[in-house]
Amino acid sequence: MSLTPDQVRKVASLARLQMDDARIDEYTRELSGILDMVAALEAAPTVAVAPMAHPLDLHARLRPDEVTESNLREAFQAIAPAVADGVYLVPKVIE
Amino acid sequence: MHDLSLREIAQGLAQGNFSAAELSQHFLQRIAHHDVRLNSLVTVNAQAALTDAAKCAKGDGALAGVPLIHKDIFCTRGIKTSCGSRMLDNFVPPYDATAVAKLSAAGVITLGKSNMDEFAMGSSNETSFYGPVKNPWDESRVPGGSSGGSAAAVAAGLAPAATGTDTGGSIRQPAALCGVTGLKPTYGRVSRYGMIAFASSLDQAGCFARSAQDCAALLQVMAGFDTRDSTSMNEPVPDYLAALSGVIKGLKIGLPKEYFAEGLEPGTRAAVDTAIAELKALGAEIKEISLPNTHLAVPTYYVLAPAEASSNLARFDGVRYGYRCENPESLEDLYQRSRGEGFGREVQRRIMVGAYVLSAGYYDAYYLQAQKTRRLITQDFRAAFDEVDIIAGPTTQAPAFKLGDKLHDPVSMYLNDIYTIPANLAGLPGISVPAGFVGGLPVGLQLLAPWLQEGALLNTAHAYQQVTDWHTQQPPGFA
Numbered sequence: 001m002s003l004t005p006d007q008v009r010k011v012a013s014l015a016r017l018q019m020d021d022a023r024i025d026e027y028t029r030e031l032s033g034i035l036d037m038v039a040a041l042e043a044a045p046t047v048a049v050a051p052m053a054h055p056l057d058l059h060a061r062l063r064p065d066e067v068t069e070s071n072l073r074e075a076f077q078a079i080a081p082a083v084a085d086g087v088y089l090v091p092k093v094i095e
Numbered sequence: 096m097h098d099l100s101l102r103e104i105a106q107g108l109a110q111g112n113f114s115a116a117e118l119s120q121h122f123l124q125r126i127a128h129h130d131v132r133l134n135s136l137v138t139v140n141a142q143a144a145l146t147d148a149a150k151c152a153k154g155d156g157a158l159a160g161v162p163l164i165h166k167d168i169f170c171t172r173g174i175k176t177s178c179g180s181r182m183l184d185n186f187v188p189p190y191d192a193t194a195v196a197k198l199s200a201a202g203v204i205t206l207g208k209s210n211m212d213e214f215a216m217g218s219s220n221e222t223s224f225y226g227p228v229k230n231p232w233d234e235s236r237v238p239g240g241s242s243g244g245s246a247a248a249v250a251a252g253l254a255p256a257a258t259g260t261d262t263g264g265s266i267r268q269p270a271a272l273c274g275v276t277g278l279k280p281t282y283g284r285v286s287r288y289g290m291i292a293f294a295s296s297l298d299q300a301g302c303f304a305r306s307a308q309d310c311a312a313l314l315q316v317m318a319g320f321d322t323r324d325s326t327s328m329n330e331p332v333p334d335y336l337a338a339l340s341g342v343i344k345g346l347k348i349g350l351p352k353e354y355f356a357e358g359l360e361p362g363t364r365a366a367v368d369t370a371i372a373e374l375k376a377l378g379a380e381i382k383e384i385s386l387p388n389t390h391l392a393v394p395t396y397y398v399l400a401p402a403e404a405s406s407n408l409a410r411f412d413g414v415r416y417g418y419r420c421e422n423p424e425s426l427e428d429l430y431q432r433s434r435g436e437g438f439g440r441e442v443q444r445r446i447m448v449g450a451y452v453l454s455a456g457y458y459d460a461y462y463l464q465a466q467k468t469r470r471l472i473t474q475d476f477r478a479a480f481d482e483v484d485i486i487a488g489p490t491t492q493a494p495a496f497k498l499g500d501k502l503h504d505p506v507s508m509y510l511n512d513i514y515t516i517p518a519n520l521a522g523l524p525g526i527s528v529p530a531g532f533v534g535g536l537p538v539g540l541q542l543l544a545p546w547l548q549e550g551a552l553l554n555t556a557h558a559y560q561q562v563t564d565w566h567t568q569q570p571p572g573f574a
Contacts, residue, residue, distance in 0.1 A: 008447070015405060015450040016412070016427075017443055018435030027444065030505055034448055037506045038394040038461065044468045051466030052473060054296055055282045055522025056546065060325050075189040081419040088414050091423050 001035035097252035115160030156202030182437035192289025209244030239269030264515025271490035271539020282522030283328035286321030294403035307556035338550030344378030349483030353389035360493035362533030398465035405449025490539035
């Protein structure tokens with residue numbers, strides 16, 4: 001499956017990965033190669049087969065709606081790039 | 096002291112032949128002396144290790160005083176946890192992974208954090224931000240990946256035990272290439288809480304040691320239900336050491352014909368054939384079986400794993416932890432450059448593959464289809480385990496390749512995992528044990544068991560290790 005550089009740019013944008021133009025051709029080639037390899041799945045006999053999300057078909061467990069954890073914001077924010085007054089700082093979003 | 100088994104360590108400590116501090120010091124000295132050649136560790140935890148070892152009292156836990164290395168994918172409170180990536184080069188977790196906590200409670204001494212392929216994506220330990228790990232058997236060759244650091248460290252006698260993770264073979268394959276024993280338990284057997292996620296339906300924590308018996312001792316501590324992991328299995332943990340009778344008379348072992356077909360290097364095949372003959376001599380019944388959808392395993396994995404990775408790695412955005420780019424001009428710029436600069440090439444490749452196969456218009460053809468082929472592959476195993484108790488075959492197609500050999504072509508690297516990936520897709524437990532050498536390079540025998548049958552799996556490996564000594568061999572130059 002051959003991707004175009006524009007498709008790669010679009011996917012990079014979806015994945016929030018800055019893409020240098022210098023890298024586009026290389027990634028286009030590599031991703032196309034990978035998609036060629038997975039194309040083998042197309043021919044697989046899956047008409048009556050249910051998808052499998054978990055190797056043992058288990059489902060996410062529920063638990064009682066009770067508070068079991070404590071507030072560790074200070075510990076968690078101690079390793080953040082930029083915090084103030086308990087919030088994480090990022091470039092301004094709203095003008 | 097560095098070729099002692101975990102049992103011999105326990106005996107030595109109990110008899111006062113050496114103290115826990117002396118034991119840890121011995122390994123720390125070996126690390127200081129040898130690791131410059133191997134680059135197997137990202138962080139050495141010397142001071143804290145010696146402090147902990149000094150405090151260690153006899154019988155403090157099942158693994159009291161045992162020096163151990165953790166793959167740098169497990170969160171260790173207060174100790175840098177990089178996941179082999181620039182993205183987490185500055186990350187010091189405020190908590191311990193459950194597997195780490197359990198091993199600490201059992202008395203292990205954490206010597207350090209091992210190097211690994213970035214975010215566990217790789218089969219050669221060449222994608223790490225901290226540089227490649229070298230194979231102690233031949234330093235011009237790869238140790239395998241992604242748990243290359245853990246495998247190399249145990250092989251070189253830098254620690255008697257190490258943790259690892261296995262998503263597509265990342266414990267079993269490096270174990271095979273480095274000549275050590277590596278165990279991947281059933282999916283859900285060991286908690287994934289605190290284990291940095293790559294592909295959530297495939298990842299599993301496991302261990303490296305010099306024998307199946309030692310792996311049994313480690314699994315005994317690591318296994319168990321954890322309320323903090325929603326995929327953790329709520330099943331009792333049996334006594335794995337008690338299961339090691341060494342008797343496999345009458346055990347039915349299946350050899351999948353698809354694992355002995357073209358692509359398997361002749362020397363590797365010969366070693367595995369000899370290993371199978373040993374199992375037969377022990378009384379096992381050997382029969383040929385078929386896993387007809389084997390050819391779909393690698394393509395299935397390289398749709399599902401990148402898809403899950405693209406979702407899991409979305410959390411690395413420069414906001415709450417990890418790498419942040421300098422002078423971001425906008426929120427978008429913050430995300431794009433933190434991720435573009437923080438992630439290496441292979442990680443970016445896989446995130447993009449994942450984003451693509453999940454995107455509108457492609458989801459059905461790729462992701463949904465791969466979930467279906469996953470079921471076909473799993474059904475093959477169910478049918479096989481109706482006929483046999485254990486499945487055996489080579490762990491890899493060939494011994495360790497040279498550094499740089501497969502970096503030019505991602506797909507050629509991916510095909511390395513052809514024998515290991517199916518067990519991850521099916522959630523089965525698997526082990527690789529040393530089974531010989533080809534041109535001085537280790538070869539691994541892989542055994543697979545049905546879900547939650549780690550006892551039978553470890554016992555088969557243990558029986559083999561009672562009549563062979565491949566697992567006791569040490570790389571020259573690391574004596």
